[in-house]
Each structure stands twice: as C-alpha cells, then as structure tokens.
Amino acid sequence: MTNRPVDDTLRVIKAILAPLEQRRIVEIGCGRGALLAGLAQAGARVAGIDPDADALAEARRTAPTAILRQAHAERLPFTDAAVNAALFVDSLHHVPVAGMAAALAEAARIVEPGSDLIVVEPLPEGTFFNSMRPIEDKTPIWAEAQEAISAAIKEGRLLLVATSEYDRIQAYATVTDFIDHIVALDPARREKALEERERVMKRFFTLAEYVQGGYRLRQSMRLHHLKPSVAAPQPPAR
Numbered sequence: 001m002t003n004r005p006v007d008d009t010l011r012v013i014k015a016i017l018a019p020l021e022q023r024r025i026v027e028i029g030c031g032r033g034a035l036l037a038g039l040a041q042a043g044a045r046v047a048g049i050d051p052d053a054d055a056l057a058e059a060r061r062t063a064p065t066a067i068l069r070q071a072h073a074e075r076l077p078f079t080d081a082a083v084n085a086a087l088f089v090d091s092l093h094h095v096p097v098a099g100m101a102a103a104l105a106e107a108a109r110i111v112e113p114g115s116d117l118i119v120v121e122p123l124p125e126g127t128f129f130n131s132m133r134p135i136e137d138k139t140p141i142w143a144e145a146q147e148a149i150s151a152a153i154k155e156g157r158l159l160l161v162a163t164s165e166y167d168r169i170q171a172y173a174t175v176t177d178f179i180d181h182i183v184a185l186d187p188a189r190r191e192k193a194l195e196e197r198e199r200v201m202k203r204f205f206t207l208a209e210y211v212q213g214g215y216r217l218r219q220s221m222r223l224h225h226l227k228p229s230v231a232a233p234q235p236p237a238r
Helices: 009-017 032-040 053-062 097-110 126-130 140-152 175-185 187-195 197-207
Strands: 024-028 044-051 067-070 083-089 111-122 158-172 209-211 214-228
Touching: 009 032, 009 083, 009 111, 009 158, 009 214, 024 032, 024 097, 032 044, 032 053, 044 053, 053 067, 083 097, 097 111, 097 126, 097 140, 097 214, 111 140, 126 175, 126 197, 126 214, 140 158, 158 175, 175 187, 175 197, 175 214, 187 197, 197 214
Parallel strands: 024 044, 024 083, 044 067, 083 111
Antiparallel strands: 111 214, 158 214, 209 214
16 A cells, blocks of 8 residues: 555645635535635635535535535536636546546636646545445546546646645544444445444454544545646547
8 A cells, every 4th residue: 555645635725726815716526615615715716516406505504605506517607717726626536437528628628728627536545445445435436537537638638737645534533423424425325334334343443543532544535736738629429
C-alpha cells in the first residue's frame, strides 16, 4: 500500500484556487453542500448542481449563499465560460459510465479559457475502503472514472496541470456510527449492511486507528488538476 500524506480536500482545493475572493466556482455533484459552504466562507461565489432533490434541500441549509440547481453532469445549466473553476469531488464515478466523457466535456465548456477543472476521486485503497468493502466494493466504477479522466487527457480534450494523492481522514465514535454513515450515503446499502455487519465490524476494529474518543479511518484520494484544451474536440460516442 502506498504511503500517502494526510490532507483535507477543502484545504487542497483552496490552495490550488487561491485567492478565492469573488471567484466563481461550481461543484458538479455537490451533495449536501459541505464543500460549497467551506468555499463560500473563504469568499468564493459558489454554485452547485446535483440530480438528487433531497441532497439539494440539505445543501440549501448548509450553504445558503450558493446557487443550486437540480441537473445532471452531462448537461450543465450554465453558459460557456461562465465560471472560474469547476469541481468534481467524489462525484464523477456517480455519472453513468457512458456519460463520463460528456460530463468532463461539459465541465470544460463552462470554465473560462485557461481556468481550472479539479477532479477528486477515491482510490480502492485505505482503511475506510477496506472496512466498507463487504457492503460495497466500488473498485470497478472508480476505475472507470480514472479511465475517463485519462482518456480525456490522452485525446487532448483536457490538459493535465498536476496530480496528487493523499489520505482523507474520517472519524467515528463507534463502529455503529461508521455503518450508519455508509448507509446514509446510500440507503440502498441497508440490507447488505445488516447482512455483513459482523464482517464489517471485524475489519473496522482490525484496521481503524484508535484515538482518544473514537476511531479514525483513511480513504485514499487522487486529485487531477486540469485545464480545458484551447480547442477541445467533442467526446467520442459510446
């Protein structure tokens, strides 16, 4: 297993995009809005899109200054060159595989020429991944997301600035809190979580780092810092 530094996604993105004051940033797949709230607190003008109405309702409470729209990544409700930066954070793999190339092309379309596109995706490594693996193993779909990014770079649709990898820390007071969190992220996991509870508990107590007051798990992440090509060709039909 690769030894990666511990870091925080919000901190990494803020460092790349600094200064954030009045920068127009859209998060594609914003979920409940935690990242939008952090960017807004740093002075950015933020917008988020997500196909899930319930997640957007929560995002309106979490990030009240954000512009929020219910939409899919393959067809963004923004004009060309409308924003200074576009973000996929733990969200590209939620796009249907056949639509990942179109989603990346849409993100490139809405950012200003020379501006930034950041894609952060989990890797199938780390104690978080290995603890939840009996409930759901996302290795294949995470690999598809990495392949879509690599193809966009290879075909000249996106320009690679840099890549980095780090471990994101997630803390839980108990193993029950961990399992509840996994199910809350996707309620469809509930039945599998009940079925595999003993296996998950065994992995959790074997892998988690005990700290005062609870446990810590590490999820390995890969960040691609990209820019749109000056004349990006359209994504191939799939």
